[in-house]
Amino acid sequence: MTEKLxxxxxxxxxxxxxxHLFETxxxxxxxxxxxxxPRGNYNRIMLSPVLSGxxxxxxxxxxxxxxxxxxxxxxxxGQTVTRIDRAARTVHANGVETPYDKLxxxxxxxxxxxxxxxxxxPGVMAxxxxxxxxxxxxxxxxxxxxxxxxxxxxxGLEAAAALRNRGMEVVVLHLMGHxxxxxxxxxxxxxxxxxxxxxxxxxxxxxQTKAILGDERxxxxxxxxxxxxxxxxxxxxxxxxxxxxxxxxxxxxxxxGIVVDDQMRTSDADILxxxxxxxxxxxxxxxxxxxxxxxxxxxKTLTGTDAAFxxxxxxxxxxxxxxxxxSAGDFAEGEGREEIVLRDAAAGVYKRLVLEDDKVIGTVLxxxxxxxxxxxxxxxxxxxxxxxxDTLIFGQAYQGGAELDPMAAVAALxxxxxICGCNGVCKSAITGAIASKGLNSLDGVRAHTKASASCGxxxxxxxxxxxxxxxxxxxxxxxxxxxxxTDLGHDDVRRLIVAKDLKSIPAVxxxxxxKTSCGCAKCRPALNYYLLSTWPGEYEDDNQSRFINxxxxxxxxxxxxxxxxxxxxxxxTNPRELRAIADVADKFAIPTIKVTGGQRIDLLGVKKEDLPxxxxxxxxxxxxxxxxxxxxxxxxxxxxGSDWCRFGTQDSTGLGVRIEKFMWGSWxxxxxxxxxxxxxxxxAEATCKDVGVICVDSGYExxxxxxxxxxxxxxxxxxxxxxxxxxxxxxxxLTQLYREQGRYLERIYKWAKRVGSASIKANIVDDxxxxxxxxxxxxxxxxxxxxxxxxxxxxxxxxxxxxxxxxFGFPQAAE
Amino acid sequence: xTDWIKIGQLSDIPQRGARCLxxxxxxxxVFRTATDEVYAIEDRCPHKGGPLSQxxxxxxxxxxxLHNWVFSLxxxxxxxxxxxxxxxxxxxxxxxxxxxDASFALAVAAx
Numbered sequence: 005m006t007e008k009l010x011x012x013x014x015x016x017x018x019x020x021x022x023x024h025l026f027e028t029x030x031x032x033x034x035x036x037x038x039x040x041x042p043r044g045n046y047n048r049i050m051l052s053p054v055l056s057g058x059x060x061x062x063x064x065x066x067x068x069x070x071x072x073x074x075x076x077x078x079x080x081x082g083q084t085v086t087r088i089d090r091a092a093r094t095v096h097a098n099g100v101e102t103p104y105d106k107l108x109x110x111x112x113x114x115x116x117x118x119x120x121x122x123x124x125x126p127g128v129m130a131x132x133x134x135x136x137x138x139x140x141x142x143x144x145x146x147x148x149x150x151x152x153x154x155x156x157x158x159x160g161l162e163a164a165a166a167l168r169n170r171g172m173e174v175v176v177l178h179l180m181g182h183x184x185x186x187x188x189x190x191x192x193x194x195x196x197x198x199x200x201x202x203x204x205x206x207x208x209x210x211x212q213t214k215a216i217l218g219d220e221r222x223x224x225x226x227x228x229x230x231x232x233x234x235x236x237x238x239x240x241x242x243x244x245x246x247x248x249x250x251x252x253x254x255x256x257x258x259x260x261g262i263v264v265d266d267q268m269r270t271s272d273a274d275i276l277x278x279x280x281x282x283x284x285x286x287x288x289x290x291x292x293x294x295x296x297x298x299x300x301x302x303x304k305t306l307t308g309t310d311a312a313f314x315x316x317x318x319x320x321x322x323x324x325x326x327x328x329x330x331s332a333g334d335f336a337e338g339e340g341r342e343e344i345v346l347r348d349a350a351a352g353v354y355k356r357l358v359l360e361d362d363k364v365i366g367t368v369l370x371x372x373x374x375x376x377x378x379x380x381x382x383x384x385x386x387x388x389x390x391x392x393x394d395t396l397i398f399g400q401a402y403q404g405g406a407e408l409d410p411m412a413a414v415a416a417l418x419x420x421x422x423i424c425g426c427n428g429v430c431k432s433a434i435t436g437a438i439a440s441k442g443l444n445s446l447d448g449v450r451a452h453t454k455a456s457a458s459c460g461x462x463x464x465x466x467x468x469x470x471x472x473x474x475x476x477x478x479x480x481x482x483x484x485x486x487x488x489x490t491d492l493g494h495d496d497v498r499r500l501i502v503a504k505d506l507k508s509i510p511a512v513x514x515x516x517x518x519k520t521s522c523g524c525a526k527c528r529p530a531l532n533y534y535l536l537s538t539w540p541g542e543y544e545d546d547n548q549s550r551f552i553n554x555x556x557x558x559x560x561x562x563x564x565x566x567x568x569x570x571x572x573x574x575x576x577t578n579p580r581e582l583r584a585i586a587d588v589a590d591k592f593a594i595p596t597i598k599v600t601g602g603q604r605i606d607l608l609g610v611k612k613e614d615l616p617x618x619x620x621x622x623x624x625x626x627x628x629x630x631x632x633x634x635x636x637x638x639x640x641x642x643x644x645g646s647d648w649c650r651f652g653t654q655d656s657t658g659l660g661v662r663i664e665k666f667m668w669g670s671w672x673x674x675x676x677x678x679x680x681x682x683x684x685x686x687x688a689e690a691t692c693k694d695v696g697v698i699c700v701d702s703g704y705e706x707x708x709x710x711x712x713x714x715x716x717x718x719x720x721x722x723x724x725x726x727x728x729x730x731x732x733x734x735x736x737x738l739t740q741l742y743r744e745q746g747r748y749l750e751r752i753y754k755w756a757k758r759v760g761s762a763s764i765k766a767n768i769v770d771d772x773x774x775x776x777x778x779x780x781x782x783x784x785x786x787x788x789x790x791x792x793x794x795x796x797x798x799x800x801x802x803x804x805x806x807x808x809x810x811x812f813g814f815p816q817a818a819e
Numbered sequence: 820x821t822d823w824i825k826i827g828q829l830s831d832i833p834q835r836g837a838r839c840l841x842x843x844x845x846x847x848x849v850f851r852t853a854t855d856e857v858y859a860i861e862d863r864c865p866h867k868g869g870p871l872s873q874x875x876x877x878x879x880x881x882x883x884x885l886h887n888w889v890f891s892l893x894x895x896x897x898x899x900x901x902x903x904x905x906x907x908x909x910x911x912x913x914x915x916x917x918x919x920d921a922s923f924a925l926a927v928a929a930x
Contacts, residue, residue, distance in 0.1 A: 525875040525882035548835040550875040809838035
């Protein structure tokens with residue numbers, strides 16, 4: 005018989021519990037799931053990377069509506085359960101009663117809001133769920149936006165670093181004498197503070213917040229000592245408390261949290277509880293590893309299998325890119341405790357081990373955290389370390405006399421060594437899965453064991469395990485590196501440029517550990533583009549990192565001469581321009597004049613030294629560079645539309661001109677060609693372009709992701725726009741999304757295939773606010789991009805390019 | 820005997836860039852690396868005649884702009900799987916001044 009299971013709370017703990025339950029006994033329960041948030045389950049500990057922009061919400065979803073549907077779960081998202089009726093064995097939500105045989109309470113915790121004046125002002129928020137993240141992101145887009153974060157613990161600092169990443173001015177107020185005092189000792193706290201200050205975050209320790217000031221909304225934060233910090237938003241990250249109200253109301257035993265036994269049962273045997281809302285042996289847990297242990301136990305209890313939750317030691321890592329920090333165990337000073345400390349102030353490395361009775365009981369690592377898992381294992385094992393005490397602090401590689409290579413170190417880890425702290429996965433679980441499931445990739449290990457699937461900081465260890473287990477048959481290059489100068493792929497490099505605030509090619513190569521001193525012809529143009537598109541107005545183009553065509557703004561041909569294409573907006577020209585082109589061709593004896601596929605005139609066979617003079621004459625006739633050589637917007641091809649054509653529905657020529665004038669000069673990952681056709685007869689051939697518009701009676705059909713190059717591909721329809729303004733905004737936003745996500749040299753159609761049309765539509769079509777933001781970022785970057793490169797060079801820029809360094813006499817002639 | 824002829828200043832060439840010398844035996848490309856080493860090689864790729872002076876300079880190497888062959892500026896040898904070699908010319912820096920061994924020009928003159 006199928007029993008009824010009701011779960012209150014759709015968070016990480018209950019999601020994991022359902023997973024275990026369906027793995028063991030998928031048909032035992034008919035499950036109804038209530039979630040207060042209007043969405044499925046996501047990896048809450050990854051909200052910081054979402055806030056910083058390093059990941060998207062889609063990246064952190066763990067169970068979406070499809071998953072629940074596939075497992076037959078009746079989901080009630082956005083519904084809050086208001087009452088449990090234990091006598092009738094029902095729960096109440098939205099005025100509806102739902103009966104249960106077993107009930108699981110997984111209501112999690114609520115952020116602790118400090119009870120001070122002004123706490124209810126608009127602009128004061130917690131950092132707890134996706135709605136908070138969205139509020140913070142929205143606030144960060146205002147110019148010169150300022151944030152005050154109250155709380156210098158794990159959560160507060162992740163929020164602060166992420167907001168800073170988004171360009172806000174950030175102040176962290178922390179009540180205690182040093183940051184993260186629960187995980188760090190003062191020395192490591194100091195190093196962390198210094199690092200965050202280097203990133204431009206103001207840290208104020210021993211800060212007693214007195215009040216939040218403001219009339220309509222938050223304006224500032226006042227401290228007891230009289231200091232005032234201006235603020236557009238205030239993020240409260242001062243701690244969490246278990247959300248227990250519903251259990252209390254139902255008469256279940258609650259202390260700080262809902263009291264559970266080793267089987268996760270509450271005082272009512274038919275009601276289980278797990279996650280941050282529970283208290284087990286007087287301890288309340290806030291880190292994810294023990295919550296996942298609870299999920300396992302609860303699933304077993306529900307299926308009638310013996311299992312017991314045991315209190316666990318946890319290790320902590322801060323998820324701020326570029327900050328390496330690890331702590332585990334107990335590191336308070338105390339009688340009978342000794343410590344071993346290693347400091348290298350210049351390198352920003354600090355390691356501390358706390359010992360008691362020749363056993364490691366706690367560790368704090370800053371700067372270098374590679375041995376964290378090994379020290380944590382020593383803590384859990386509680387074995388005597390007296391034999392290796394002299395070299396213990398140097399880590400695992402230095403034990404046993406000789407320095408081991410990292411692979412041997414991983415191979416030497418005991419089977420029960422914990423590899424993934426978030427998911428509590430030990431070494432043998434990973435090596436076992438590799439062997440039994442025939443896994444050969446990181447993704448495979450993630451799918452089958454969950455190791456490295458949460459915060460990802462153990463990814464390196466998991467990869468070493470794969471290599472150690474599979475030997476040569478492991479091919480770690482699942483991510484295609486940009487070039488042999490690095491192991492990083494395009495996406496990682498782009499992400500790290502933002503996360504680490506890298507603003508020059510040497511900085512990228514230094515920070516991301518490039519293997520060559522100055523890159524190569526593949527990575528340098530890519531980095532130049534990523535920097536230029538990430539930091540418009542801040543990054544100065546590195547001309548020497550461009551291919552010759554873009555360096556001299558003309559196309560190199562097979563014989564070393566160049567071709568020059570003046571811009572003809574939307575394909576429109578006039579007698580004056582045509583005369584100037586003819587005159588230039590005569591004057592410089594240009595051998596070939598050709599009309600291109602994009603409706604422009606190509607002057608082929610120009611000598612390099614003649615280029616500035618050719619451009620000078622074309623400029624004088626009012627023409628600028630057609631950018632026919634660019635990884636950027638090249639042409640917008642048009643038909644004559646409603647102006648002349650008896651079928652034309654809209655002013656396709658006018659729209660083409662408008663798009664071209666709006667978007668010229670922008671740099672993109674690869675060339676971009678567009679077209680606008682005035683009716684579905686499609687004379688401008690818009691349906692094989694990167695972006696195409698087909699005008700129809702009701703407006704504009706916007707197409708994208710076509711190609712007529714190496715591949716021939718028809719476009720897909722993106723959406724329908726009613727007005728020209730709307731069409732322009734959509735096209736611009738689409739191009740900006742491509743500029744931000746496309747890999748260098750990846751055409752729009754390849755990018756669209758990789759990220760999926762659905763995600764593009766979600767960003768550009770479905771979400772107006774997002775579309776507007778992409779549009780605005782494009783507009784901002786155009787301020788710096790719309791400069792005619794020809795004119796600059798006619799006026800002397802890069803003059804060295806066009807003249808020989810020296811001429812040698814021809815001795816024969818002198819005779 | 821080496822006949823050093825002054826061809827210009829280091830600052831005439833951008834870092835990671837090149838300039839050309841027009842000579843009786845064709846163009847010679849003079850390169851300046853990111854670390855200010857200078858090299859002179861024949862400005863002609865042995866593959867399809869591409870102007871190497873127009874390529875991207877990385878380390879002490881240049882990538883031909885036509886078909887991406889890579890040459891060592893020190894030895895003139897094609898790198899990687901490609902086979903071929905361009906002529907190199909002795910070049911020296913005297914402070915900021917660049918001098919080239921002009922014996923190639925004399926050889927032409929003597930003919």
